[in-house]
Amino acid sequence: MKYTIRDVAKKAGVSIATVSRVLNNKDRVKEETRQKVLSVIEELNYVTNFSAKALRKNQTDVIGAIVPEIANSFYGEIIQGIENKANEYDLRLIVCDGGGKLEKELDFVRFLYDKSISGMIFILTSLSDDELVKIKKSGKPIILFGRNMQAYNIPSITVDNKRGAYKAVMHLVSHGYKKIAYISGDEAPHLPDRKERLDGYRAALQECGYEIKPEYIAGGPTQTISTVFTHLMELPEPPDAIFCAYDELALGVLKTAQQMGVKIPDDVALVGFDDLRICQYTSPPLTTVKQPTYMIGNLCCEKLIYTLDQNNEVPSVNLVIPPQLIVRESCGC
Amino acid sequence: MKYTIRDVAKKAGVSIATVSRVLNNKDRVKEETRQKVLSVIEELNYVTNFSAKALRKNQTDVIGAIVPEIANSFYGEIIQGIENKANEYDLRLIVCDGGGKLEKELDFVRFLYDKSISGMIFILTSLSDDELVKIKKSGKPIILFGRNMQAYNIPSITVDNKRGAYKAVMHLVSHGYKKIAYISGDEAPHLPDRKERLDGYRAALQECGYEIKPEYIAGGPTQTISTVFTHLMELPEPPDAIFCAYDELALGVLKTAQQMGVKIPDDVALVGFDDLRICQYTSPPLTTVKQPTYMIGNLCCEKLIYTLDQNNEVPSVNLVIPPQLIVRESCGC
DNA sequence: GTGAAAGCGCTAACAT
DNA sequence: ATGTTAGCGCTTTCAC
Numbered sequence A, B: 001m002k003y004t005i006r007d008v009a010k011k012a013g014v015s016i017a018t019v020s021r022v023l024n025n026k027d028r029v030k031e032e033t034r035q036k037v038l039s040v041i042e043e044l045n046y047v048t049n050f051s052a053k054a055l056r057k058n059q060t061d062v063i064g065a066i067v068p069e070i071a072n073s074f075y076g077e078i079i080q081g082i083e084n085k086a087n088e089y090d091l092r093l094i095v096c097d098g099g100g101k102l103e104k105e106l107d108f109v110r111f112l113y114d115k116s117i118s119g120m121i122f123i124l125t126s127l128s129d130d131e132l133v134k135i136k137k138s139g140k141p142i143i144l145f146g147r148n149m150q151a152y153n154i155p156s157i158t159v160d161n162k163r164g165a166y167k168a169v170m171h172l173v174s175h176g177y178k179k180i181a182y183i184s185g186d187e188a189p190h191l192p193d194r195k196e197r198l199d200g201y202r203a204a205l206q207e208c209g210y211e212i213k214p215e216y217i218a219g220g221p222t223q224t225i226s227t228v229f230t231h232l233m234e235l236p237e238p239p240d241a242i243f244c245a246y247d248e249l250a251l252g253v254l255k256t257a258q259q260m261g262v263k264i265p266d267d268v269a270l271v272g273f274d275d276l277r278i279c280q281y282t283s284p285p286l287t288t289v290k291q292p293t294y295m296i297g298n299l300c301c302e303k304l305i306y307t308l309d310q311n312n313e314v315p316s317v318n319l320v321i322p323p324q325l326i327v328r329e330s331c332g333c
Numbered sequence C: 001g002t003g004a005a006a007g008c009g010c011t012a013a014c015a016t
Numbered sequence D: 001a002t003g004t005t006a007g008c009g010c011t012t013t014c015a016c
Helices: A005-012 A016-024 A031-044 A050-057 A073-088 A102-113 A129-137 A161-174 A193-207 A225-233 A247-260 A293-309 B005-012 B016-024 B031-044 B050-057 B073-088 B102-113 B129-137 B161-174 B193-207 B225-233 B247-260 B293-309
Strands: A062-067 A092-097 A119-123 A142-145 A156-159 A180-183 A241-244 A269-274 A287-290 A318-321 A324-326 B062-067 B092-097 B119-123 B142-145 B156-159 B180-183 B241-244 B269-274 B287-290 B318-321 B324-326
Touching (some): A005 A031, A050 B050, A062 A102, A073 A092, A073 A119, A073 A293, A073 B092, A092 A102, A092 B073, A102 A129, A119 A293, A129 A142, A161 A193, A161 A241, A161 A287, A161 A324, A180 A193, A225 A247, A241 A247, B062 B102, B092 B102, B102 B129, B129 B142, B142 B293, B156 B161, B161 B193, B161 B241, B161 B269, B161 B287, B161 B324, B225 B247
Parallel strands (some): A119 A142, A142 A156, A180 A241, B119 B142
Antiparallel strands (some): A092 B092
């Protein structure tokens, strides 16, 4: 049985307006009537119809988040951060697994965004700046993680990739490594991560007066990790350390190295980027630059809620999060 | 600018009823008018207001799913399976991270379920049978994973835990291991997994005529994995193989063993249960019993959608999924 | 094949 | 302090 506000009103002997009042406790209601209404609500087990409420108020308590891959714990942790924060504010979260496909993301935006959701969070989206601006213009607040959109007046959060890479390489240098290679993996043209991390790598070497050898910068989009790694180790002067643009690359290197009988960190040191959960369990455990995923999710959601509250009239700044070097054993330090 | 069906009607020179007709293409509309309306919709960039639609039709196109921990890739993969399937049917998914806490789950049920969602999926819920039955009675379809609720007429999906454990232990036995221990980890009183896996372990040993030694069945709720493992290895007759009730336990054993200088699989073989993503990256890679997470998510969602379509008039059966032994290196076979 | 009109359940003026 | 009422945008009879 589904009761409406009308049923409650009749049974409590008041008008529906009064019921609505106690439900939303905005206007004041006589304590006596309030109690009466409350008891009837309890008795009938009445629950508000949120579609009706949403229609009337023209806003819902649902937000959306698009991630490239939910099953990846990196994104799972971000989602968790978003969801937990959303719950604090009685907001619900619709998740969208973009699968890294632009078309799928666009579908979500079309189907979901114009729907009754209050706002949306984009995690490492494939959408172009233009598309994002268009969405933003369509009215509802959006938050981005992974791209600085301050120039477009869209609030965003980024991790200081350059600094993270710099720290990683510096750590290697300070422990005596002199021939440090960089594996970049596949490119994501719309995302600045790779480039920034490469910049950090370069900056560190430069600062130390080390030569930046082109043959030490490896890993195009089409090559497998094992080819890249093998190639690197077969160089006349193989590197004594490798910095990978992201952990999955490092994981691949770890595996290949093991198969080839190359010892890590004894033969080559290895450092990754992201700090996936797996990193603590590999052998050796992987030294890496941590992106604080849960916190990132939290912050994205907080920013969105803030924008929601402020009715979108907020200066849209980019928040940059400092990365943290997690030293484990793969760097041999 | 937000246009309504009314705007479209006016601009197209038809009634709102007609617009609704072409929108839902149920009743037939003259091809000419349909085209006209369609073009106006396109031109105005009209999108339906889903709150209104939901209110009117008294049903939404969103479903909910409760999992213990989104950030865990095991659940992440299930969520992904649910989400992907839902999208095929133009359904959206609200995720709820229960954090393993009963109270939080209950909150979701209260806050979410009675709301405008069409149905709900419970993944390894902490809710009691009674609570589940009550929810089911309240009208909307629910699906369970991890507990057989057929007796209560609630459709559910389970993995054949006993058979999985049996397979794992049998594999160990067939490769010559004779002293096989079982680590059960913390108990989840409402979930039958642990018990079933223990049963499988027992059944296998029994079938082989091996003695079931109480001291080989280890791991209460309060002990850390390292204590349990150490204790096991200090037994007058330490086991030559360990079967863990779930992968995280095995991961812990792996770590402890490494710290203690115990070689796996040379000193003790190790087998887990679940097949977390991490398992392929550990060293040695972990032999384990796979629960097909993505498929589980898919099936849960499919079952829910089916129930939705059939208006809940379906015999509620339990579907049991056969587990699969994934042989890697930790068992030394 | 198309239009008019009656609500779905709720909130928010506006009355009283 | 409480009641009356007008919609929010849509689907769906029921006429024509």
